[in-house]
Amino acid sequence: MIRRATFGLEHWSELSETERHTVGRDMALTINAESNAQARYRDILAAKSVAESAEIRAALTASARATPYVLRELGE
Secondary structure, eight states: OHHHHHHHHHTGGGOOHHHHHHHHHHHHHHOSTTOOHHHHHHHHHHHSOHHHHHHHHHHHHHTTOOOHHHHHHTTO
């Protein structure tokens, strides 16, 4: 799931709305204390434009899986 989320983040602008929802869900489900996925996601978000990064964070929040822990791990 981490690979799928990473791929989706890297190709965000090419994804459909449904695919973006899946990426947000996958991100939220793979960010945890035992995983280093959040570091990879932060790196990808840092390389995006401010607008695209904000769009990704908004999609993650809209997924209803963006707990305070998940948002904190992404640098919110």
